[in-house]
Amino acid sequence: MTDERTPEPTTMGATDASTGARAQAEASAAPVEDTEDALPRRAPWTLQRKLIVTVVGITSFIMVLVAVATSAILGQVLEQQLDAEVKAEQQSVNYMRPLLANGLTAEQILEEQPRQPGYFLAVQSLPGDASAAVVDQNGEVVALTDDQIAEISGSVQGQRGQLVVTIDDLGTYRIEGVSFGGTTIIVGLSRAGITETLTRMLITIGLLTAGGLLLLAVATAWTIRRGLAPLRAVADTAARVSALQLDQGEVSIAERVPVRQADPRTEVGRVGAALNTLLDHVDESLTARQRNEERMRSFVADASHELRTPLASIRGYSELSLTALSRGQATALETTEASLERIQAQSLRMTSLVEDLLLLARLDEGQELVYGTVDLTRLAIDAVGDVTPTGPDHEWVLEVGDEPVLIAGDAGRLHQVAANLLANARTHTPAGTTVTVSVSRNGKDAILRVHDDGPGIDPSLEDELFERFSRADRSRARQTGGTGLGLSIARAIVDAHGGSIRVASKPGDTTFEVRLPARPADPVAN
Incomplete structure (x- = not known):
C-alpha cells in the first residue's frame, strides 16, 4: 500500500x-x-522409525566390527599356517641337490618333481644365472620371465627370513630362501588360498548379516508397533475426548483407553492407565460441576421465591396505604398503621432470610466461628429450657450425665444447632409428642441426640433434608412458615467444627444425631 x-x-x-x-x-x-x-522444514521421524534405525544401525556396526575382527584373526592364523608350510618346504630342499648337480632349471626341477598348486621355486647357481617357475592352479608348471625374476631378485635382495612378493599375472607368494654350495634356492607358496578363504568368509558374513538385519528390522518393527499400540490408543482416546463439548450442559466422558492397553504393569501401559484415571477424575469433576450448577440454579430459584413473597406483600401494603392517603379516607390512619406493621413483619422475614444466607456463605468460607471451651451438657440444658415455653403441648425430656462433656467450639453457633433441631421437632410433630434430648461421649466423639416419637420422615426426603430451602416434608404437618434453611445451617455449622450430622427416621422413631470431636479446649479465633 x-x-x-x-x-x-x-x-x-x-x-x-x-x-x-x-x-x-x-x-x-x-x-x-x-x-x-x-x-518444521521437514516432517520429523516417528519414534518407531528412530528405534528401528537405531537398533539396526548399532547391530550393523557391531556385525561389521565382528566381521573385521574375525577376518583379521582368521587371516593371521592362515598366515601363520602358511609360514609353517613355507618353513617346512624350505627345510626339505635337500631332494633338489642331485637335480641341481645336473644343472636343471627351476622349471625342469618342478617337472621332474611335481609339487602342489601354488608352489614357487627359484634357483640361482651363478650370478646372473637364475631361473624360476610356479605351479598354477591347474597343476601346470609356468616359467617366470626374466623381468619377473629381476623383480623378485630386487625384492629379496638384502632381506632375510620370509617375504611376501607379488608377481605380475601370477598373484602374491610367501617365499623364503636357503643357500648351500654357492647355490641359492627360494621356495614359496601362493597366498591365493588365504585370500579366497577370507573372501568366502566375508561374503558369507555379509549375506548372513544382511539377512539377519532384515529379519531384525522386521521383528523390531513388529515389536515396537505392538509395544507402542497403547500410546496410539492413548492418542486416539485423547483426540476423541478433545472433540467432545465440555463447556456447557450435562457432560459425561465415556471414552477410555482399552483395558488390555492400559496395563499398569508395563511402562507404556501406565500411560494409558494414567489417562483413564485422569478421565475418571475429569468425568467426576464435570458431574460434580453439573450437580453444583443445578443446585445453584435451584438455590437461586428458591431464594428468589422466598424473597418474592415478602416483596410483593410490601409493595401491596405500600400501594394500599398510598391509595388510602390519596383519597383522604377517614380510616386512612388505621389502614396505614396496619400496612406498616405488615411491611415491618415482611421486612423482618427478608432480613432473617438474608442473614441466614450470609451465615451459610461465611460458614462455607470457614468464617463466623469463634472457638472456645463449650460444655455440651450445659448447652443442651439451655436449649431445652428455651424451647419448653414455646412448645407447651410437647413433652420435653432431658437425658444428660453428671459429668460435663467439654469440647472446643463456637458456643453461639452450637447453641443455634441445638435450637434449630428442637424447633424442627416442635414445628413438624403433632401435639403430645415426646422429644428427648441426650448428651453422651463415645470415644473421641461428643454426641448430641434429639429424638422424637412423631410420625417420622418420608424416606425419599432424607437425602435432601439438609439441603437449602428443603421444606417438602409430606410426613410432618407444617405449623408455621420458615425459610427452609434451618437444617442446612445446622449442617454447615457442624461441618465447620469437623463433625457430622445425620438423621434416622421411621414412624414413631426419629433421631437427629450430631457428632463433634471431643478434643481439648484450645481457643482459636477464626
Whole structure:
C-alpha cells in the first residue's frame, strides 16, 4: 500500500518517513519470520522409525566390527599356517641337490618333481644365472620371465627370513630362501588360498548379516508397533475426548483407553492407565460441576421465591396505604398503621432470610466461628429450657450425665444447632409428642441426640433434608412458615467444627444425631 501523503520538503521529514517505512516493513516481516521458524522444514521421524534405525544401525556396526575382527584373526592364523608350510618346504630342499648337480632349471626341477598348486621355486647357481617357475592352479608348471625374476631378485635382495612378493599375472607368494654350495634356492607358496578363504568368509558374513538385519528390522518393527499400540490408543482416546463439548450442559466422558492397553504393569501401559484415571477424575469433576450448577440454579430459584413473597406483600401494603392517603379516607390512619406493621413483619422475614444466607456463605468460607471451651451438657440444658415455653403441648425430656462433656467450639453457633433441631421437632410433630434430648461421649466423639416419637420422615426426603430451602416434608404437618434453611445451617455449622450430622427416621422413631470431636479446649479465633 502506497503512502499518498505529501512529503515534507525538509530532509528530516524524508528521513523520518523512510525510517517509519523501514520500521513498518520490519514489523510486517517479523511475523512471517516467526511463522517460518515455527513450521518444521521437514516432517520429523516417528519414534518407531528412530528405534528401528537405531537398533539396526548399532547391530550393523557391531556385525561389521565382528566381521573385521574375525577376518583379521582368521587371516593371521592362515598366515601363520602358511609360514609353517613355507618353513617346512624350505627345510626339505635337500631332494633338489642331485637335480641341481645336473644343472636343471627351476622349471625342469618342478617337472621332474611335481609339487602342489601354488608352489614357487627359484634357483640361482651363478650370478646372473637364475631361473624360476610356479605351479598354477591347474597343476601346470609356468616359467617366470626374466623381468619377473629381476623383480623378485630386487625384492629379496638384502632381506632375510620370509617375504611376501607379488608377481605380475601370477598373484602374491610367501617365499623364503636357503643357500648351500654357492647355490641359492627360494621356495614359496601362493597366498591365493588365504585370500579366497577370507573372501568366502566375508561374503558369507555379509549375506548372513544382511539377512539377519532384515529379519531384525522386521521383528523390531513388529515389536515396537505392538509395544507402542497403547500410546496410539492413548492418542486416539485423547483426540476423541478433545472433540467432545465440555463447556456447557450435562457432560459425561465415556471414552477410555482399552483395558488390555492400559496395563499398569508395563511402562507404556501406565500411560494409558494414567489417562483413564485422569478421565475418571475429569468425568467426576464435570458431574460434580453439573450437580453444583443445578443446585445453584435451584438455590437461586428458591431464594428468589422466598424473597418474592415478602416483596410483593410490601409493595401491596405500600400501594394500599398510598391509595388510602390519596383519597383522604377517614380510616386512612388505621389502614396505614396496619400496612406498616405488615411491611415491618415482611421486612423482618427478608432480613432473617438474608442473614441466614450470609451465615451459610461465611460458614462455607470457614468464617463466623469463634472457638472456645463449650460444655455440651450445659448447652443442651439451655436449649431445652428455651424451647419448653414455646412448645407447651410437647413433652420435653432431658437425658444428660453428671459429668460435663467439654469440647472446643463456637458456643453461639452450637447453641443455634441445638435450637434449630428442637424447633424442627416442635414445628413438624403433632401435639403430645415426646422429644428427648441426650448428651453422651463415645470415644473421641461428643454426641448430641434429639429424638422424637412423631410420625417420622418420608424416606425419599432424607437425602435432601439438609439441603437449602428443603421444606417438602409430606410426613410432618407444617405449623408455621420458615425459610427452609434451618437444617442446612445446622449442617454447615457442624461441618465447620469437623463433625457430622445425620438423621434416622421411621414412624414413631426419629433421631437427629450430631457428632463433634471431643478434643481439648484450645481457643482459636477464626
